[in-house]
Amino acid sequence: MLVIESAQFMSAKRCDCVLVVNEEGQLSGIFTAKDIAYRLVAEGLDAGTTAVSQIMTKNPLCVTLDTSATEALDLMVSKGFRHLPVRNENGDIFGLLDITKCLYQTLEKLERAFDSSKKLYDALEGVERNWANDNSKMTDYLDNLRETMACPTLRSVLDGTLPAEVKHKANVRDIAILMKEAHTTAVLVTRSHKLQGIFTSKDIVLRVIAAGLNPDNTTVARVMTPKPDTATPETTVLDALKLMNDGHYLNLPVIGDDTIIGMVDVLKLTYITLEQINSIQGNSEENGAIMSRFWENFGSTIDPIENQSQVPETPHQYLTPPPFISPQTSTSTRSYSDVSPNEYSSMTNTNEGNSALTLNLPTADDTFTFKFTLSEDRIHRTVSKPIYKELLESVRLKLSPAEIEMDAEWLFLSYLDDENDQVLISCDSDVIDATNLAVQRGNNNVKLFVQDNRKTKDDLINIVPESVDNTEDLSSRKESLKNQPKPHNTGLLLPMLVGILGVAIISAYAYSKAQLKSK
Numbered sequence: 452m453l454v455i456e457s458a459q460f461m462s463a464k465r466c467d468c469v470l471v472v473n474e475e476g477q478l479s480g481i482f483t484a485k486d487i488a489y490r491l492v493a494e495g496l497d498a499g500t501t502a503v504s505q506i507m508t509k510n511p512l513c514v515t516l517d518t519s520a521t522e523a524l525d526l527m528v529s530k531g532f533r534h535l536p537v538r539n540e541n542g543d544i545f546g547l548l549d550i551t552k553c554l555y556q557t558l559e560k561l562e563r564a565f566d567s568s569k570k571l572y573d574a575l576e577g578v579e580r581n582w583a584n585d586n587s588k589m590t591d592y593l594d595n596l597r598e599t600m601a602c603p604t605l606r607s608v609l610d611g612t613l614p615a616e617v618k619h620k621a622n623v624r625d626i627a628i629l630m631k632e633a634h635t636t637a638v639l640v641t642r643s644h645k646l647q648g649i650f651t652s653k654d655i656v657l658r659v660i661a662a663g664l665n666p667d668n669t670t671v672a673r674v675m676t677p678k679p680d681t682a683t684p685e686t687t688v689l690d691a692l693k694l695m696n697d698g699h700y701l702n703l704p705v706i707g708d709d710t711i712i713g714m715v716d717v718l719k720l721t722y723i724t725l726e727q728i729n730s731i732q733g734n735s736e737e738n739g740a741i742m743s744r745f746w747e748n749f750g751s752t753i754d755p756i757e758n759q760s761q762v763p764e765t766p767h768q769y770l771t772p773p774p775f776i777s778p779q780t781s782t783s784t785r786s787y788s789d790v791s792p793n794e795y796s797s798m799t800n801t802n803e804g805n806s807a808l809t810l811n812l813p814t815a816d817d818t819f820t821f822k823f824t825l826s827e828d829r830i831h832r833t834v835s836k837p838i839y840k841e842l843l844e845s846v847r848l849k850l851s852p853a854e855i856e857m858d859a860e861w862l863f864l865s866y867l868d869d870e871n872d873q874v875l876i877s878c879d880s881d882v883i884d885a886t887n888l889a890v891q892r893g894n895n896n897v898k899l900f901v902q903d904n905r906k907t908k909d910d911l912i913n914i915v916p917e918s919v920d921n922t923e924d925l926s927s928r929k930e931s932l933k934n935q936p937k938p939h940n941t942g943l944l945l946p947m948l949v950g951i952l953g954v955a956i957i958s959a960y961a962y963s964k965a966q967l968k969s970k
Contacts, residue, residue: 511536616641623667623671636701646706683707703716
């Protein structure tokens with residue numbers, strides 16, 4: 452896949468990070484807006500001829516579903532990662548952790564924690580006034596307590612380094628070079644030393660590359676965000692994070708006395724907040740449990756700033772967006788095994804103590820990945836909408852020429868349901884049931900059985916066959932099969948009719964129960 456194609460995909464999804472997969476669906480790399488700014492635009496490469504694989508970060512560090520949220524957060528903080536891919540037990544991509552979104556979900560709890568700290572300090576300060584003359588120890592203790600538990604301000608975060616500034620007539624190529632040299636992903640646009648706008652690497656992707664503009668002759672004034680929100684040095688880190696969360700942006704200029712004195716980004720504020728929490732909680736086993744309970748709400752619903760996505764390494768692959776995964780420290784990320792690996796999953800928080808999931812299951816407009824194996828003992832992968840005829844055709848396209856020439860009626864598809872029964876796929880609703888089951892199991896593909904209706908059930912070809920006899924010549928097989936009468940698939944039709952009858956009974960019962968409740 453070319454960079455311009457992936458940029459257009461990122462623009463459609465309003466995201467700044469995608470995962471790159473190979474033909475087998477295995478993770479090959481991670482690709483961000485920063486990569487486009489630094490490795491494409493700043494280097495003068497053409498988005499229309501440069502492949503994603505040339506500028507992506509290859510073989511990124513990953514965590515598994517068994518990794519606890521605490522370990523994942525520690526890893527992201529220590530390595531300076533904002534995004535961290537997550538694999539399931541089969542090595543398939545399960546989703547993508549975003550450290551900033553993890554923190555955004557805890558803002559309300561953070562605010563309550565700092566408010567409680569202030570009340571505690573005020574109470575102890577009242578006790579101090581009633582102490583005897585020699586209260587120096589109490590004073591020192593309170594000063595230390597105030598310093599430890601008070602929410603820091605942006606003044607304490609700023610290190611005196613001024614942010615990168617550009618003139619409003621500067622072109623995007625020069626700005627990308629400046630970003631790379633300054634190790635930043637955002638610059639401030641000024642005119643007569645006054646703030647006019649802000650321009651980020653995400654703007655380069657969404658407003659320049661995806662739009663097909665030439666970075667050499669596109670001025671920043673045309674594609675910047677004008678009149679951005681600002682903060683003062685006395686703004687607390689918590690208030691700044693709330694402001695950025697509400698505005699859905701990642702960088703915040705700091706203005707003092709009508710002068711630009713700095714700029715903070717969400718990642719830096721996230722690190723500061725995590726350090727503050729660690730300093731308050733300490734490293735003891737008891738305090739570790741407290742911190743685990745603090746992060747236990749990571750599965751609650753948020754309005755994502757972006758949807759992390761997955762793109763193919765080559766043009767012959769598919770696009771499937773995985774979800775944002777919220778880690779849960781009190782158990783592990785395995786508690787999210789019911790999250791769909793596609794973009795139609797969402798998370799809600801219930802009152803039952805544990806985070807629960809509400810799945811927006813596939814519709815006829817969504818696409819899903821299907822895996823199956825044919826006689827040449829090769830695993831095939833295809834992407835199709837949950838429409839029976841479209842799926843059947845996409846499977847046929849994977850057949851060898853000799854098999855395609857055979858009577859097409861030999862091809863039947865089936866899948867294993869939640870009771871490990873083999874279910875024939877014969878209509879759109881069957882395909883949707885198969886994809887829904889995969890979503891509920893946390894899989895990013897449906898494993899199909901490809902059945903030759905002229906053979907016995909023992910000849911079914913599984914997605915991971917133990918052994919496949921490849922010695923049979925396809926042409927001779929075709930000739931012999933032509934002379935055989937076509938059997939009727941009554942053995943498969945009967946279970947299908949029974950299944951349909953069962954669904955109808957359950958639906959009628961559910962409807963009648965709902966009617967009684969409404970009365």
